[in-house]
Amino acid sequence: MPALEFNINKIRNDFPTLKQSINDNQLVYLDSAATTQKPQSVIDVINEFYTSQNANVHRGRHTLSEHATTLYEQARDKTAKYFNVLSKEIVWTKGATEAINLVSNGLRNRLSKNDTIIISALEHHANIVPWQVLSEQTGAKLIALPVNHDGTLNIKQCCDFIKQSKPSLLTITQASNTLGNITNLEPLITAAKNVDSLVLIDGAQGAMHLKPDLRKLNCDFYVCSSHKMLGPTGLGVLYGQYEALNSLDVYQTGGEMIDKVYLTHSTYRPAPAKFETGTPNISGVMGFSAALDYLNAIQSSELHRYEQELFKYAAEQLVTIEGITIYSNLSDNIGTLSFNFKDEHPYDLATLLDGYGVAVRAGHHCTQPLMAHLGLNGTLRASFCFYNTYEDVDIFINSLKECIALLD
Template sequence: MSVSTFDITKIRNDFPILNQTINSQTLTYLDSGATTQKPQCVIDTTAQFYAAQNANVHRGRHTLSEQATYRYEQVRDKAAEFFGINSNEIVWTKGATEAINLVANGLKNQIKASDTIIITPIEHHANIVPWQVLSQQTGAKLAILPLNDDATFDIPACCEFIKQHKPKLLAISQASNALGNITNLAPLIASAKAVGALVLVDGAQGAMHLKANLSTLNCDFYVFSAHKMLGPTGLGGLYGRYEQLNALTPYQTGGEMIQTVTLTHSTYRDAPAKFESGTPNIAGVLGFGAALEYINALNHPALIEYEQTLFNYAANRLQQIDGITLFSDLKHNIGTLCFNYKDEHPYDLATLLDGYGVALRSGHHCTQPLMAHLGVNGTLRASLAFYNNHTDVDNFIDALQKCIALLD
């Protein structure tokens, strides 16, 4: 498979936001780790729903409602096919953060004071704080998976750590949002399963780039965000093994998720309806369906090869600048460069770069424990996606060199 089969010019034309200027400069968008841009088909699908199809889903018997319900549930089928699982194992949420909270809250009755929950230092705060709360509520112990000085995992040491601690649950990211580092999940999941642990994988960063088959991955829960997969904001999902989903206590209660209600007692429907109370983000779900169709229409092996080639080009150019410290693992990465320049504050450089139309992220990236591990208060983060091109990288490097010249 050759990158020549990946038509980047055609792809960029599908993303209208890329054809604009910022501060009189061509936009160079390098913040896809925060949110991906949306192709025109996603924008059109969302607008079309409100313009011509707007109706609530399920319960209604009129034409618009039945059509909306059919299309809404069709997207659940598309998501299940994308991840290699069953449709009844997908729960729609507001995003990956709510999905993790749903699981943490739902496990309260299953976690005891004698149990251990393992988390890691690379996690987004959304995959740390809910487990801290669950630990405080139940008395369970939090254990931290060991991390090398360079923020990579020593897999044999981590497997031994899991074996010794015998956790009730392992919560771990598929890829670091700050560094872009890809986690070698298979041996860690296997070690967790060997001691009877549940495994939750945060796929917010990895879902679009890595396209994991969750049946093969063998985790119990997997969370994702639509807006990091070309879809609308305010929508995400939770995959859970069906028996594990139904064993969770509902995160929220209300309409739609109930089977029967009297004034003194209620019973709940089975998953996924059990966790989808209230009116959902229907337009968001339909927009996400368009995003999944767009991703599926791409040649995925060629996409991966293109992203890796572009990432290598960007990393090589960045490393040629004296004073740059790179924190990312360059061998196993979804396309994110986490770096600093000398002792300059990342906010200052990010602000200067914006003057050249370069959009990237600065700060601790909701990973304060990881920043502490690296011995820094924050970094700059340039996160690439398949709609970026070599001109984006050149614009970024040229602008960075100009900014450095202003600071030195």
């Protein structure tokens, strides 16, 4: 399907949730880093599946089952094409969190006290805690990349750190969920590969905004979530280079992933089936397939250009408000503004903004180590997506000014 011209009015009309009022005000949804809104086409596909196509996959020879299986595997092919990888390298999971846990579990028998795992203070808890558990289980040393005082990375310093540490695994975010800062991954991955390290990239924030070419990126594993890419909740993607993926221990056992089962032992199918146990989230896969169709119908460069221009417009206005401190990197960002007003608690401002119909996030954003590094208890986070408008920004800024007036 050829890419369509970027038309914000048409796009807005495709998202039914955005056409409502909150507290008698037009909804301004600025929480897409938590979850994106869904186009009507995604909602329709899920409804159609349960209305007229409902059947299990891979388990029947009747028409409904075979049709569901075809659509299900076509979605895997579509996902692989989106990331420029092989279909057999795509595993369906419950989300990015489960995908990370699947990899950490799969490495339990490969690491020991002689190994090192490198993370960073920028990570979501989902890309920290599984590695803490793995470290406790195996004795592997868990260390963090050096982070600048402002939450950015000195890439040369980090590459030197990797070279000296010689980790068995480097796991790092593609873009910070709290700050929106984009990680310059290529030199970090090269440095890790030079010391024979595996690399896992948390792409929960980057997969839609940055549309990475994973073959070119050359990471071993990449994880993302459907619900942050216009799709339904409860579905995630684990990409793994096939040899690395197939070398992982099984995560869960049961039906579908087995080859042969005897009373005393079993053998398992190769990836991706090896990691897809039981009845999957079929409707979620169908919905994600429709979400990819929607994204593929928009020229990715146009989507990125619009998001960046909108982000710049918002940042330029926000920075002029007296008492506002912005923590996000404004020059290399997916479209997220993390900020505070003086010493006011972010929850108070978020609550006041909701009274104006403006939905933002407040708190530590599941990044407590980053908050500690920045010396903060939390921030307000306004995260933009391509379905937001300049009018949304104006309402957000004007509402914020009125809320600040109430607090002063």
